[in-house]
Amino acid sequence: MSAALRTALARPWIWSFIGAGVVWLAAVAFTGGYGAGGMLTAALSLAVFTVIVGIGQMFVITLGPGNVDLSLPANIGLASAVAMKTMAGDDSLVALGLAAALACGLAVGVANYVLIWALRIPPIIATLSASFIIQSVDISYGRGLQIKPPPGFADFTNVQLLGVPLLAILTALLAWVAHVALHRTIWGRSVMAIGQNIRAARLAGIKVEPVRFATYAFCGALGGLDGALLAGYFRGANVDIGNEYLLASIAVVVIGGTSVSGGNANVPGVWGGALFLVLLLTMLNTFGVSAGVRLLLTGLIIVAVITAAGGEKRTR
Amino acid sequence: MSASARMESPPATTDLRRALRTALPAVSLALVVAAIAWLNPRAISYFGFTLMLNLAIPIALATMAQMFVIAGNDLDLSIGTFVGFVCCVSATWLRDEPWLGAIALLGCVALYAALGALIYLRNLPSIVVTLGMSFVWQGLAILLLPKPGGKAPAWLQAIMGVKPPFVPFPIVAAALVAAVGYVVLMRSSYGAILRGSGGNAVAIERAGWSLLKAKAALFALAGTFGVLSGMALVGITTSADANIGNGYTLLSIAGVILGGGEFVGGKASPVGAVIGALTMAMAASPLLTFMRIPPDWQVAANGAILIIVLAARVLISRNGERR
Numbered sequence: 001m002s003a004a005l006r007t008a009l010a011r012p013w014i015w016s017f018i019g020a021g022v023v024w025l026a027a028v029a030f031t032g033g034y035g036a037g038g039m040l041t042a043a044l045s046l047a048v049f050t051v052i053v054g055i056g057q058m059f060v061i062t063l064g065p066g067n068v069d070l071s072l073p074a075n076i077g078l079a080s081a082v083a084m085k086t087m088a089g090d091d092s093l094v095a096l097g098l099a100a101a102l103a104c105g106l107a108v109g110v111a112n113y114v115l116i117w118a119l120r121i122p123p124i125i126a127t128l129s130a131s132f133i134i135q136s137v138d139i140s141y142g143r144g145l146q147i148k149p150p151p152g153f154a155d156f157t158n159v160q161l162l163g164v165p166l167l168a169i170l171t172a173l174l175a176w177v178a179h180v181a182l183h184r185t186i187w188g189r190s191v192m193a194i195g196q197n198i199r200a201a202r203l204a205g206i207k208v209e210p211v212r213f214a215t216y217a218f219c220g221a222l223g224g225l226d227g228a229l230l231a232g233y234f235r236g237a238n239v240d241i242g243n244e245y246l247l248a249s250i251a252v253v254v255i256g257g258t259s260v261s262g263g264n265a266n267v268p269g270v271w272g273g274a275l276f277l278v279l280l281l282t283m284l285n286t287f288g289v290s291a292g293v294r295l296l297l298t299g300l301i302i303v304a305v306i307t308a309a310g311g312e313k314r315t316r
Numbered sequence: 317m318s319a320s321a322r323m324e325s326p327p328a329t330t331d332l333r334r335a336l337r338t339a340l341p342a343v344s345l346a347l348v349v350a351a352i353a354w355l356n357p358r359a360i361s362y363f364g365f366t367l368m369l370n371l372a373i374p375i376a377l378a379t380m381a382q383m384f385v386i387a388g389n390d391l392d393l394s395i396g397t398f399v400g401f402v403c404c405v406s407a408t409w410l411r412d413e414p415w416l417g418a419i420a421l422l423g424c425v426a427l428y429a430a431l432g433a434l435i436y437l438r439n440l441p442s443i444v445v446t447l448g449m450s451f452v453w454q455g456l457a458i459l460l461l462p463k464p465g466g467k468a469p470a471w472l473q474a475i476m477g478v479k480p481p482f483v484p485f486p487i488v489a490a491a492l493v494a495a496v497g498y499v500v501l502m503r504s505s506y507g508a509i510l511r512g513s514g515g516n517a518v519a520i521e522r523a524g525w526s527l528l529k530a531k532a533a534l535f536a537l538a539g540t541f542g543v544l545s546g547m548a549l550v551g552i553t554t555s556a557d558a559n560i561g562n563g564y565t566l567l568s569i570a571g572v573i574l575g576g577g578e579f580v581g582g583k584a585s586p587v588g589a590v591i592g593a594l595t596m597a598m599a600a601s602p603l604l605t606f607m608r609i610p611p612d613w614q615v616a617a618n619g620a621i622l623i624i625v626l627a628a629r630v631l632i633s634r635n636g637e638r639r
Contacts, residue, residue, distance in 0.1 A: 066579060068443065119626045122579045124391065128566060129626075132619025140612040247447045260441035292459035299451025306444050307434065
């Protein structure tokens with residue numbers, strides 16, 4: 001029993017779920033048990049959007065120090081506009097719109113990689129420059145865009161089965177696929193190997209550049225998908241729709257126990273981290289704190305969590 | 317230094333490349349100024365520069381702050397919201413209760429130093445810590461000033477409104493900022509230690525220097541310049557808003573990189589950072605307005621300039637460092 005408990009506690013992602021449980025209990029205790037289930041349902045439906053980009057960000061971060069995708073918010077914003085324009089409020093065009101958003105995200109990911117590869121600059125600055133340009137494209141393309149999502153698509157993003165959002169189930173499926181891809185495919189294991197030691201990975205015959213290319217493209221595509229789903233859920237595209245997902249995508253990866261210096265990742269932690277963040281906001285909202293206090297506490301808790309989790313042991 | 321130079325004696329082309337690379341930030345700035353002069357000759361005047369470079373002072377100060385962090389191989393994603401918070405403090409406490417305001421701003425610098433120490437002691441990723449801090453600063457700013465408002469102290473407005481003879485104030489201020497940064501980081505003996513802590517931490521530690529103190533000092537310097545940036549900004553805008561500095565995070569990173577800084581290895585250039593900030597500030601709006609580019613595309617221009625300069629850098633140092 002205690003041995004089982006100890007192995008469970010040794011999993012890096014367990015703490016994110018414990019944290020999520022604690023803030024949920026605190027919120028429930030405050031309301032006297034009222035709305036406990038509703039809170040979970042709401043948390044699941046909001047966490048989905050963070051999980052999708054979180055998985056992409058996790059693969060990128062796992063590539064090693066300096067790898068991070070700062071273009072996700074701009075990517076999400078552009079994809080949401082592309083999806084809404086392609087769907088044009090017509091239920092029969094939903095699949096096409098989703099494909100367009102995916103393609104748009106994929107193109108952003110490919111562009112990011114091309115910048116990194118061609119200019120040999122750190123991914124942070126490459127994705128940052130790209131995000132400036134994508135943002136402008138979005139502002140120009142999505143100006144005054146007021147297309148509502150097709151009713152069928154909007155319902156699809158909101159539908160629940162026994163209190164569990166359908167999107168959450170599908171995202172859990174996606175997370176499982178990502179988990180298998182990370183641990184059981186050549187690509188996933190190459191990503192981790194590159195993150196652990198890019199030189200050793202190269203000498204071991206891993207084709208580093210194609211793996212990096214696939215990873216940035218994958219992350220971009222997930223950003224595009226997220227944009228389309230967000231536009232469906234929030235009933236319309238918006239330039240700023242992805243803004244909060246820059247911090248969120250990085251935070252859930254770190255809170256979930258993935259190493260920020262790369263080479264060590266896990267998918268369940270992304271779910272745990274996302275639920276923790278969303279439930280934290282729910283808790284602060286039920287406490288009725290002001291926007292300023294909410295931001296302040298969110299920031300302090302993120303700093304506290306990362307401090308408690310600690311960084312890597314110094315190896316040099 | 318001289319021994320290694322004698323042993324390797326690089327060919328002349330490498331020297332030329334290095335010189336070109338060093339000159340790149342200045343060349344970029346000159347190109348932007350030349351483009352503005354070509355599009356609108358009247359802008360090249362005392363009054364024109366004062367207007368065009370008005371917001372360049374806070375941007376240059378924020379870029380300098382970011383440069384100190386980057387010199388230590390870290391990244392500060394909170395500098396923008398920090399500048400916003402300082403604006404709010406300056407427009408409220410510093411005006412109404414100067415002592416309280418001054419203590420709060422000094423406290424901010426101390427907090428920055430403490431963050432640097434924390435990042436070193438726990439070996440934390442600075443990106444995540446500063447992302448978290450960006451929420452903290454923004455939250456504090458909203459608590460202090462829920463609605464845009466406040467008023468900058470008269471003396472701050474007076475300083476930012478100075479009209480020196482012949483040379484526009486923003487240029488004088490930028491030169492001063494660059495000079496201070498240069499002396500602190502490149503000319504002082506402890507500045508060499510600070511750069512070393514980013515370049516080769518092990519060597520600095522073995523030489524008996526405290527890496528903890530170096531990291532705290534770099535962050536304290538960043539905090540100091542961040543405070544100055546916020547004060548300069550509110551001196552120009554005269555009133556504050558909790559979101560006023562949000563764009564500065566990315567601008568400051570772009571400015572450092574444009575100015576020849578590198579993310580790793582403690583390579584940073586204070587003079588370059590200020591030039592990079594000026595380039596960003598001029599290219600971002602005056603140039604585009606003169607080119608009649610719609611405001612939609614002004615953000616893209618920032619990105620495009622970054623990419624062009626980085627591409628030029630790669631072309632110059634083709635077989636330079638291999639990543």
